[in-house]
Amino acid sequence: MKRIINTVSTALASVGAVAVILLMLHVCADVVARNVFVVAIPGTSDIVARYYMIALTFLPLALTEQKLEMISVDLVNSVLPNVFQKLLLRAVALISVGVYGVLGYLTWLTAIKSFHAGTFIMVENTRIFVWPTYFMLPLAFAAAGFICLMRCICAVPGHQNLHKA
Amino acid sequence: MNVEAGFMGALALLLLLILRVPVAIALILVSFVGIASILGFGPAFGILQNTPYSFASSWTLSAVPMFLLMGFMAYRAGFTSGLFELAKVLLRWLPGGLAISTIAASGGFAALSGSSIANSATIGRMAVPEMVSGGYGRGFACATVAAGGTLGALIPPSILMIVFGIFAEVSVNSIFLGGIVVGVLSAFSYVVVILTTAFIRPDIVPRRAEPGESTIKLGVALRNAWPAIALAGCVLGGLFTGIFTPTEAGAVGSMMTFVVAGFLGRLTKEMAWFVLSETVLTTTAIFIVAVGATMFTRFLGITGLSSYLVLATAGLELTQLTQILLIVAIYLVLGMFMEPFGALLITLPVFLPMIRAEGIDMVWFGVLVVKLLEIGMITPPIGLNVFVVKRVAGMEASLMRIFAAVVPFLVADAFVVACMIVAPGMVRIFG
Numbered sequence: 001m002k003r004i005i006n007t008v009s010t011a012l013a014s015v016g017a018v019a020v021i022l023l024m025l026h027v028c029a030d031v032v033a034r035n036v037f038v039v040a041i042p043g044t045s046d047i048v049a050r051y052y053m054i055a056l057t058f059l060p061l062a063l064t065e066q067k068l069e070m071i072s073v074d075l076v077n078s079v080l081p082n083v084f085q086k087l088l089l090r091a092v093a094l095i096s097v098g099v100y101g102v103l104g105y106l107t108w109l110t111a112i113k114s115f116h117a118g119t120f121i122m123v124e125n126t127r128i129f130v131w132p133t134y135f136m137l138p139l140a141f142a143a144a145g146f147i148c149l150m151r152c153i154c155a156v157p158g159h160q161n162l163h164k165a
Numbered sequence: 166m167n168v169e170a171g172f173m174g175a176l177a178l179l180l181l182l183i184l185r186v187p188v189a190i191a192l193i194l195v196s197f198v199g200i201a202s203i204l205g206f207g208p209a210f211g212i213l214q215n216t217p218y219s220f221a222s223s224w225t226l227s228a229v230p231m232f233l234l235m236g237f238m239a240y241r242a243g244f245t246s247g248l249f250e251l252a253k254v255l256l257r258w259l260p261g262g263l264a265i266s267t268i269a270a271s272g273g274f275a276a277l278s279g280s281s282i283a284n285s286a287t288i289g290r291m292a293v294p295e296m297v298s299g300g301y302g303r304g305f306a307c308a309t310v311a312a313g314g315t316l317g318a319l320i321p322p323s324i325l326m327i328v329f330g331i332f333a334e335v336s337v338n339s340i341f342l343g344g345i346v347v348g349v350l351s352a353f354s355y356v357v358v359i360l361t362t363a364f365i366r367p368d369i370v371p372r373r374a375e376p377g378e379s380t381i382k383l384g385v386a387l388r389n390a391w392p393a394i395a396l397a398g399c400v401l402g403g404l405f406t407g408i409f410t411p412t413e414a415g416a417v418g419s420m421m422t423f424v425v426a427g428f429l430g431r432l433t434k435e436m437a438w439f440v441l442s443e444t445v446l447t448t449t450a451i452f453i454v455a456v457g458a459t460m461f462t463r464f465l466g467i468t469g470l471s472s473y474l475v476l477a478t479a480g481l482e483l484t485q486l487t488q489i490l491l492i493v494a495i496y497l498v499l500g501m502f503m504e505p506f507g508a509l510l511i512t513l514p515v516f517l518p519m520i521r522a523e524g525i526d527m528v529w530f531g532v533l534v535v536k537l538l539e540i541g542m543i544t545p546p547i548g549l550n551v552f553v554v555k556r557v558a559g560m561e562a563s564l565m566r567i568f569a570a571v572v573p574f575l576v577a578d579a580f581v582v583a584c585m586i587v588a589p590g591m592v593r594i595f596g
Binding site: 013016017020023024027028030031032042044045048049050052053054056057058059060061063064067068070071073074075076077088089091092093095097098099101103106109114128134135137 | 181182183184185186187188189190191194197200210213214216217218222223224226233234255304341408413416417419420428441442444445446447448449450451452453454466487500503504506507
């Protein structure tokens, strides 16, 4: 189970990393085209916003949860006895499961709606379909929620990092 | 009634944060429950359904991952060592020359990286052992690096400033320009602290450099430092002359960092993957909090709490100075316990309407908030920069000793904040 979780979270984060590289290359190509050939690459800002930004913001969420990299305030946790720390960790994981679950379900509904509507943007009279990007959100929230669920049940993923600063 | 719900929401948020619920989850949960209790489940579901996508699909926001990528890459490729060598060659003749070189190198690296933690880690690894072997007190050496690290978020590019600019809807470039003024002033104030300490306590800050401390020639130092100088010049030059937007500056800077690192033989597959994973994990951690903060802003808007606080503050007939000092105190307290992005994003929904109503310059406020949050990086009990320096280089200095040595730098920070309040126009010197 741990291996499957690692593979899925790493694979999703890898897609996010590819989005970062594509974002860098695409924007650099646009800068060069604009300054050397005086022609901008059409739709750069739209592709950046709709594809790369969505992928790199949400897809690494599962790995962020797995590595316990979410921003939080460590005010009382460090002074609590070990048993309470573990209990609190599971309670927090349960709350996260609920939030990710609702987010995943609702963004799934939006994704299905976009798919049926064939959501697209117009770039210089050309249709660019953006409905696939809507599916990245439920995928990311479901994966992150699953990691939290596992942490809640058996405290497996990220267990070795529990006491990380 | 709705204002009461706003207060309850703020209290619930505080409780969840104390229980170590991630800031993003706490913000989303409180906003959802709050909106559902006021307007019903339909609008609450609608906000949850649409906010994540509409927030993240932003061109302006894409500057954040690009500058993170550039900073992490410059850090891993070791561009900082050249800057430190150059600073030493130029400044070692001064009393406390090594510590002053450390501040100068931190300021230089800040022009490549937008994070003070990266700055403290990378400079600390090099500078602390050298300062200790040069006769500096361990605590003071670590404190110098931790204080210098705060320049990372003040001197552009700065991730905190980009996030503030987006939330406050003000020009990121203007905040960056203000950041240069305050960053340079902070660096000079730290230099004054070092010089003063060298005269008062020569046992912890030597007045003269150890013989043979640095044998490198200026030409060699310049040759080693050129990648960092060229990169910073190109990125900031392009940004402030209007050739690049912030995203373009970050993308071109990242590309150049990769190319130069490859050219110098410092780019490996493992390092590239490590840098990319650091970039996406940090971006996600920040943006998911920002999604929560966007929802929380909507919730506060619906409750009318922000407007209520604006009116209540006006009713108290507090002077503008008193209001600013109250906000300064709140950020200093938050900074003692919270990570800067969390503190920034949970407070902006409340403070921005108040600052707007007072007609205070948003650019000035943005730079002030970033400075205050950075002070929080070196104050106990949770001074992240101090923790980082101790972890990478200060194993033999106790946390207490480092925090004690940080005090003179905090006095310098208080002076800089006072200057900003007394002469707010200084932030707008460059525009």
